[in-house]
Amino acid sequence: MAEHAGGDTRQRLIAAAVDLIAATPGEDFSLRAVCDAVGVKLPTLYHFFGSKQGLVDAVVEHGFDLYLGGKAATESSGDPIQDIRAGWDVHVAFGLANPGFYTLMYGKVRPGHSPAAQARPSEILRALTARAAAQHRLVVPSEQAAAHVLVANIGVTLRQIVLATPDPALSAAVREGVIAAITGTGTLRDDPLAAAMEIAAAHPDVLGRTQTTLLIEWLTALAERRSG
């Protein structure tokens, strides 16, 4: 006995917690199970982490290291918008590959509290939108663009975890939708009928609800006749 390996015990506790969390993603884990895995008793764990939340924080920190350590997450293509695309995909891939970490990082919904470590990727994203704004490529404030990207990215990732169904097409669709929204560009459908329908539908007060509905019916009929 008496290894007295210094900081080793602490690292082994984190590693054991990581394993348990990865084994049952989203579920709660027992401190005693962590201790048993390391061969140590509860007070030792409390000596290092003070509380369960302390251990969780350490695990989350480790998770973000893992996330941002994946070289793809930090290297830049030189173009901020392309970097946002790449960052989006890395984000989703990390969440699907590490649902245990991800739910700890972004899945614990409790009003007013978010892990401090979240600030790191958030900061990277803000830097990207700031660069894009400096190139006059955004149609919304840089901060709002960053928030827009983040909420959609987290939303699509959490949803895929909950449904246990990776959906690359959906992720890509949402990603491009977001980028189109913040850059004001995108691939519009070249269809005057469709465009007219949405303009009319978005302003039902101009013609009144009844006439607007009728207008859309007529436009639909036109579209069907043409394509049918």
Place this chain on the structure above:
Amino acid sequence: MAEHAGGDTRQRLIAAAVDLIAATPGEDFSLRAVCDAVGVKLPTLYHFFGSKQGLVDAVVEHGFDLYLGGKAATESSGDPIQDIRAGWDVHVAFGLANPGFYTLMYGKVRPGHSPAAQARPSEILRALTARAAAQHRLVVPSEQAAAHVLVANIGVTLRQIVLATPDPALSAAVREGVIAAITGTGTLRDDPLAAAMEIAAAHPDVLGRTQTTLLIEWLTALAERRSG
């Protein structure tokens, strides 16, 4: 004593749980606290609900009743896209007003399991996208459009709850971005320079990374000279 009011106790247990959950949104609640609030012992609760999850399920069901019961959630404007807009706003407003319910309904991220009651609003949304598709107003499959709207709507709501910061502008921006993405319409920025930049940036392999970067720099300079 001996009220023996039949199903009354069950309802009072649900009501007490609802109060406790609303009092500490996102936090866990104690079955004993629920029982104390009603003046009943644990086995009685277990008689009605079988387990804690049983009670939670009943509460979630009640939450969805409340959500869909809000008249605004079900009445139709006659236009499916407008209904999606309205449904989005009702969704966000409900989440912010009832973070306790909302975190139970959509905030419990655990791979592979989502409350059955979630199917109800999901079904409504699918019906709307199906109607929009029937009017040839979608550029993506109806199912994907529904999923797109849902993940973004949940994402923006959860994020606002976590940050404890309502952000109507962000919600509206994401909402319109989603609608533009699924309908293929939207308000493009009338700026050829910006459009050219995004086209170039999205295809860095055509010119190569170096030349693409340079091109964007030049376009940026042009944009600045013009607007400055």
Place this chain on the structure above:
DNA sequence: TAGCTCCTGTATCGATGATACTTCGATGCA
């Protein structure tokens, strides 16, 4: 060697979700 600090173990607390067993009243049926 005395003393100090850092780890670690023993034992225990209070709270929690869950259950076995019993009690009591209402109801249905002969």
Place this chain on the structure above:
DNA sequence: TGCATCGAAGTATCATCGATACAGGAGCTA
């Protein structure tokens, strides 16, 4: 009317969990 059945509720108890008070020992320093 008398009896059996069933639903509703209480008593008592478990196992587990997060957390803590306290003691002991290893190692270093003076």
